[in-house]
Amino acid sequence: MASVGKIARRTFLIGSAAIAGGVAFGTYMVKRPIPNPLLDDLADGEAAITPFVKIAAEGVTLITPRADKGQGAYSIQAYLIAEELDIDPKDTIRTPGLPGPAYYNAAVMTEGSPLPAYDESATAETIRSVLRVIPKLFALQMTGGSSTVPDMYDKLRHAGAVARETLKEAAAIRTGFARAQLTTENGHVVTPDGDKIAYTDLAVEAAEIDPITDVELRDPKDWRYLGKPGLTRIDMEPKCTGAEKYGIDLNFDGMLFASICANPGIGGALESFDASAAESMPGVQSIIEVKAGNAGVAVIASNTWYAFQAVNAIECEWGAPAYPATSAEIFANLEAAVNKEDNFDHRQRDEGDVDAALAEGEVFEAQYRIPFLAHAPMEPMNAIVKVTDEKVEIWTGTQIPLFIKNRVAQNLGIEAENVFVYVQPMGGSFGHKLEMTHVEQAAEVAASVKGTPVKFTWSREEDMTHDYPRPASVMHARGKIKDGKVDTFDVSVSQSAMAPGWFGRLTGIGIPGPDATITTGSWDQPFAIPNYRVTGYRAPDMVPVSSWRSVGASGNGFYHDTFLDELIHKAGADPMEERLRLCLHEQSRKVLEEVAELSGWDGPSMGEDKGRGVAFCLSFGVPTAQVIEVTNTDRGIRIDKAFIVADVGRVLDPMNAEAQLTGGMIYALSHAINSELTYENYGPVQNNYHAYEGLRLYQTPQIEVRILENMSGIRGVGEPGVPPAAPALGNAIFAATGQRIREMPFNKHIDFI
Missing domain, CATH: 3.30.365.10 (Aldehyde oxidase/xanthine dehydrogenase, molybdopterin binding domain)
Known part of the structure; x- marks a missing residue:
């Protein structure tokens, strides 16, 4: 039996796994190491995983890195993995994971091909192949362009199949049966005599063997879930009952609240402001001039409503932006x-x-x-940011988590590896959350009250006015x-x-x-x-x-x-x-x-x-x-x-x-x-x-x-x-x-x- 320990790895290669008390599977056909999108300070017994599937004693975790903005992205990614892994995705832990270059979107740039989509010639396909490489060079982890399924279809199925076959190999070593004699069923490996071994019971043993990467994907005619008329999105019940938690719903103990009034002319300067009326309003704790993103004045208060009211009381003189007025x-x-x-x-x-x-x-x-x-989704721009001397943590709904990670690091003068972005479900986007001005502003505000999480929310009016x-x-x-x-x-x-x-x-x-x-x-x-x-x-x-x-x-x-x-x-x-x-x-x-x-x-x-x-x-x-x-x-x-x-x-x-x-x-x-x-x-x-x-x-x-x-x-x-x-x-x-x-x-x- 392998010992349970801590293995923290910053990169991975296809065919390798880093595990401790668990085993992780992923597929990423690359020739160079790719940064592992995980925290460095893993506790004993936790696994430093490869991108998409983690098996541990606590359960099966499916990592679904394409953001969900109401289109069902988390659900379909989970089903793509689960179909090959042979597990009901509703019986798994599902998370978008932490952002990292490993999750680059290879399909998102193919819409920019100089040849039309109906051209399927060898030349056109070659150009699209080149365009699929470019996102890797820019670590372009993003959700958009109707690219989630085209990008993830093969990746996630292969990841599920690698996990399935590796677990079968672990069971073969334990039982003495050949892997070809074993089958899987609902999160278990099944032996010829009918015994069932839970995937979670095989995690440590699977960690000791090389992943089985030469796998055969299941024929779509044998799918249990995908393509079936009765398939229901995993998030359907919580969304219908109001139980779903979006980014704007998060709350932490001891949290402060903030909002902002920024120059209505995007890119224009803040010439001066008078916050005297706001300073004495209920709940107001501090007022800060914000320079990141669009220039403005933020209020930190004891709740969001007080922050909204106070920013409306601030009188500002705005400089003109570099575009026409009307x-x-x-x-x-x-x-x-x-x-x-x-x-x-x-x-x-x-x-x-x-x-x-x-x-x-x-x-x-x-x-x-x-x-x-305007994009005008129901959920306005919002983020919770906590800044300490050691790290910055960000909770927000976003389509571009790696860009946020790098920009906040740049703005605050810290290493990007110390910025952690926890992507939340979004209450709509339509492209709005391909932007990050609000997170830049939130980080600057939170840096003024280090150690305290700050929930930063644009009012509806701010959201509409500062939409791109x-x-x-x-x-x-x-x-x-x-x-x-x-x-x-x-x-x-x-x-x-x-x-x-x-x-x-x-x-x-x-x-x-x-x-x-x-x-x-x-x-x-x-x-x-x-x-x-x-x-x-x-x-x-x-x-x-x-x-x-x-x-x-x-x-x-x-x-x-x-x-x-x-x-x-x-x-x-x-x-x-x-x-x-x-x-x-x-x-x-x-x-x-x-x-x-x-x-x-x-x-x-x-x-x-x-x-x-x-x-x-x-x-x-x-x-x-x-x-x-x-x-x-x-x-x-x-x-x-x-x-x-x-x-x-x-x-x-x-x-x-x-x-x-x-x-x-x-x-x-x-x-x-x-x-x-x-x-x-x-x-x-x-x-x-x-x-x-x-x-x-x-x-x-x-x-x-x-x-x-x-x-x-x-x-x-x-x-x-x-x-x-x-x-x-x-x-x-x-x-x-x-x-x-x-x-x-x-x-x-x-x-x-």
Whole structure:
């Protein structure tokens, strides 16, 4: 019997395990050691684990490092491991673990390929392979881009299989049976004579042998959980009963509370402040000028409400940030940049001879615009931070834990190895928690009261005002019809760069080259238009912007499909039939055919005052088509029914996949109809939900979803439901009323009921 001891290791290699009183399994096909994402001061009897599975006397621990922001990431990661490990994930301990380079996301950058997702040539696959290596170089542990399942599908299954086979080998040594004679069942190794040995009883013995890494993954037809209609998310019960604990719910004994008022103009200075009124308010303990992140003044108090009240009483003089003060000025800059040579950023689609085609005959032109959009999740930004002389501990919901670890270390002048980030479940994000300004502020505040945990919370108004929003943009489009068909499609999009600013905020490193997000969702659509050009123009940096659910495709899906629908109408063609004729990608064509069948499509007109629209967008490798039916009443537009078809390659959690597509459509319709951020005096006017409404329950249509599995590989489904919704609604409104809407939100141009 092996002795129980302490083995602390800072790196691991595939095929090695560090254990003490337990055994850990993981798979990471790398050629160099990777830092172990664990605390150094492990107590006797604890294990220094490899990334994904730990077996100890206390139980089986599954490490699920992709953050859960409501999309079911923890649950699906646990099922991926458990399916191969042969254990009910509900019988395990599940934790996101501590952040570390071992958890880099290899799939998150593949959306930035210069070749479209429908191109599966050897060249395209080689480029994607290179893009999967880059996150390792930057230790890019992040959650986003619908990449959790594509990135983790093979890794976690292999980790579970390695653990299973190594436990069987340990049981073989103990019992004398050959490993091939042993089976597993619900957390046990089963011998030929029917004896069962719990995994937890084999931990110490398994630690003494080399992990069995040459494993065979189970055939999906033999899966017990994944792909089954009855699969339920592990977090469903606590979320339905209110028992789930989010980051904002955490409380510690002796904790203090804090909030902040920061410059509404992001990046602007704090010139001066008068906190005399706040100093005498109930519960106020101290008032601190904060320089990290966005400059402002923080209050430490005995509860969050007192902190909120006190910061509202502080009078501040703010310096102007380096961008225009109003939306009118911002859109003027966007318009000035489009089609200007000096602002040319990239052109990833240029087929046929667009200029020659446009030089002859009638040219149809249209201009579109989309506004800034806030992320506006239910849970505002928050963090608990405790700073001592030895270490910094941070509890927060985040999609970028390693970036937080490194930035806080830099700001406080300590070693990154002494900063520990404990990732919490999030009450929504939509990309909001790809930022870390609030944690920088919280750490600076907590450093003023060393030894005491400080719960730092943005008010709703602070959260909306200091969001890094979805970029505003404009699109100018020109097109031509020939012989009753769409012949020429030329669109130019102007936007401030998103990716370089975001990455620069996280790393301090600028990204050279073009920003593909300016045209993503437009240049990469699977249509064979004879003369086809999509150009991105980079407007000056203005309001700092960030990723928003479905990133570039969120706006470009509206631009591309609405203009395509306009051209199809000019051609006198059926919107569904012409899209099918133009579609060059078999799987995308099947998605369109399926949505036509599901919706009973027989043309856009449904009779007087009724209409339906179809829209399509391929985003994150998922071809998605939607049909929306509306009625034009004397009080406004009513959305009656909606249909969604998407192809995700392989469905792992059918109910959750349907929920994600449905939720994506509702989220998109909410913003298409109601929402925008408008800027005055450098900050957004809309600072709470009363001015930034979601779709009401009575406005939500009946939605039918069908999911296909024709695509190769496996795709994420958190975002692809967003891009087609706005154009499908706009196209339906046109079919019902003859009114074409080229700007969001739609309620600026038409009423809804």
